[in-house]
Amino acid sequence: MERPSAIEAHGLAKSYGDVRVLRGIDLAIAPGTVFALLGPNGAGKTTTVRILATLLAADAGEARIAGRDIVAERSAVRRTISLTGQYAALDQELTGAENLRMMARLAGLSRAAARTRADELLARFRLTDAGHRRVGTYSGGMRRRLDLAASLVGEPAVVFLDEPTTGLDPRSRQEVWELVAGLADSGVTVLLTTQYLEEADRLADRIALMDGGLIVAEGTAAELKRRVADERLDLTLAGPEAYGTAERLLGDLVVRRDPDGLRLGVSTSGRADHVRELLDAVDPERRLVTRFAVHGTTLDDVFMALTGSPHHDVREEPAHV
Known part of the structure; x- marks a missing residue:
């Protein structure tokens, strides 16, 4: 029997003033997979993520996360998901371990459980030796790894990643890719937005290409490439x-x-x-x-061939979550 979708959306629509940012988005994302949203600035990627993460109300349409309605069961959805933005949301003055323990306490864990969970995540993300250091001393790659670790404190079923490797050097980006792939291997569903087409090619089980508030193509990387040439x-x-x-x-x-x-x-x-x-x-x-x-053929070719709609205004959509 086919498993229900981890993320499901039908007809999501959203306008900012006179600009229609989303024009009817349908999604069905399988559990334990990496799904990438690609598209030019203003295509509607961030608005889609904000709606699915319950941070923004859609004008029309409906969506469910892990079987729960994002409007009627908003609180339950929030306990099921984690959202990691483009920039690390960490306290620079605290150590890595202190950041994770703080997040665990905010998630409702006891002091002992928070300490145990922090130690587990530091080990999983190869940060044990740096756990006692202030985050302000971390490299960009280490901060991003810690940020991802913090997003897993509550053991979410679905993780939204908004351009997770922006600004990282090639080695750090490779490390983050390995961690993201590991999330899916562990059963977590990852919805990824990225400007790096190689990132989507390497990580995503399926890719949706957005333009002008619509999904203009969807499939595996290989399927999308064959569609173009x-x-x-x-x-x-x-x-x-x-x-x-x-x-x-x-x-x-x-x-x-x-x-x-x-x-x-x-x-x-x-x-x-x-x-x-x-x-x-x-x-x-x-x-x-x-x-x-x-x-x-590369995903760059797919991007160039299938996007370029004049129907959106890049000034109207936030640049990141």
Whole structure:
């Protein structure tokens, strides 16, 4: 028997003044998975998370978290979830252990239970040796790990992560990715918003691409890539006039545009005969294209091909939770 969704939403709508930020969002996220929301600024990602986390009321629609209605059972939902914003919400003057014990006490644990829970989380997030140090002395990666640890004090079934690796160096980002993957392995459902497409590619079991307050595509990373193209043929053009001519001739086959670099990315099967056919079609006299290369399709290609709606105003939606 199929398990019920950990997060389920139908027809979520929200407007700020005359701007419709959400235009009817439907979601069904399986338990113990990582689900990523991608989209340009103003697409509606943060508003969606704020509604699901009971911080904002929708104008229309309904949603359930772990089977509980986010409006009628708001308090129960809040006991089931954890929300970690873009920036670490920690007391810089307290030690790592003190921060976790404080959060545990606020969650209703006894002093002894709070100490035990803090020690467990410090060990799980590889912070035991730093637990006695003030958080103000932590690196960015350590703070983010502690912030994630704090979000698990109450053992939530669902964790919302709003751009969890913003500002981190590559090594720290890799550490956070491992921790997020570990959350899902332990049965926690993770709803992730991110601007790093590689992050979604690495972590997410499923991805929803938002634009203009709508979900314009959903699926696994592989499914979304196949929707745009099997492969991408990158063309470098001889000049602005050649770029314009090639762009016009290729039309809907173009999945990536870089006018400053005089480069166009074109959908292709990757087969040699198809690549030759494209080159002959766009540059039969061998004067427009100076070089070409074939690459596998990336989520960047998906993002560029499927977003760009003019129906949203990036000024109207908060930048982060």
